[in-house]
Structures are given as C-alpha cells and as structure tokens.
Amino acid sequence: MNKRASFSKLIIYTLGLAVLVSIINFISPFFALFQNFTWIALVFFAALTGISLYIGLNGLQKKAYGFVASVNGIVLIKLFLSTILLLIYVMVAHPEDPSFIIPFFFFYIVYTVFEVRELILAQR
Numbered sequence: 001m002n003k004r005a006s007f008s009k010l011i012i013y014t015l016g017l018a019v020l021v022s023i024i025n026f027i028s029p030f031f032a033l034f035q036n037f038t039w040i041a042l043v044f045f046a047a048l049t050g051i052s053l054y055i056g057l058n059g060l061q062k063k064a065y066g067f068v069a070s071v072n073g074i075v076l077i078k079l080f081l082s083t084i085l086l087l088i089y090v091m092v093a094h095p096e097d098p099s100f101i102i103p104f105f106f107f108y109i110v111y112t113v114f115e116v117r118e119l120i121l122a123q124r
Contacts (some may be wrong), residue, residue: 003053003054003057006053006057006118006122007050007053009114009118010046010049010050010053010114010118013114014042014046017042017110018042019036019094021038021039021042021103025038027050029078029101030099031103033097033100034095034097034099034100034103036093037089037093037095037100037103037104038103040085040089041085041103041104042103042107044081044082044085044107045107045108045111046111047083047114048078048111049111049114051079052074052115053115053118053119055070055073055074056071056074056122057119057122058070058072059071060119060122060123066121071119074115078112081106082108084122085104086101086104091115
C-alpha cells in the first residue's frame with residue numbers, strides 16, 4: 001500500500017468525522033457546550049495521525065528495527081502531545097464540566113485504530 005492511498009483515506013475519514021461532529025453538535029445541546037474543543041481535538045488528531053502515518057510508513061522502508069523504533073516513538077510523542085493539549089485547554093478555557101474530554105478520547109481511540117490498521121495493511 002502506498003502513502004498516497006493512506007493519506008487519501010485519512011482525509012476521507014476526517015471529513016466523515018467532521019460531518020458526524022457537525023450533526024452531533026446540531027442535535028445535542030450537551031456536546032454543543034464544548035464544541036470548540038471538539039473541533040480542536042479533531043484537527044489535532046487528524047494532523048497527528050498524518051504525521052504518525054508518514055513516520056510509520058517511512059519506517060517500513062528501513063530494516064525491521066526502524067519500523068519498531070518509529071512506532072514506539074509515535075506512541076510516546078502522541079501521548080506527550082495529547083497531554084500538553086489537554087493541559088493547555090484546561091489552563092486557557094477553565095472548563096467547568098470535565099465531560100469536555102469525551103470527544104477527545106473518542107478521537108484518540110478512533111484515530112489510533114485507523115493508524116494501526118493502515119500500518120498493518122502497509123506491512124503486507
């Protein structure tokens with residue numbers, strides 16, 4: 001599988017999630033309360049997944065240890081940047097309700113599944 005196909009899937013995936021977020025924000029006043037952070041998290045994870053795919057797919061072209069090292073680095077960087085994003089949002093926005101984190105974890109899981117799936121398919 002080539003990089004172009006993976007990035008095309010990522011764009012389509014992100015557009016689908018954006019439509020889903022728009023519908024949920026329109027229908028549910030609960031999620032509309034923290035829709036700004038929801039959009040920030042969507043863009044954050046789309047960009048982070050794009051970078052992760054680029055690094056992981058390049059790691060496949062190297063020896064076996066290059067791929068393993070790149071995936072381990074991706075996991076560490078993703079965790080670190082996710083923590084920083086949450087801390088910045090909490091310090092800047094001072095959310096009263098901790099449920100703002102629901103879409104963040106949803107995107108974290110959904111984009112991680114997408115990323116792992118694409119890297120596994122690229123190994124074949």
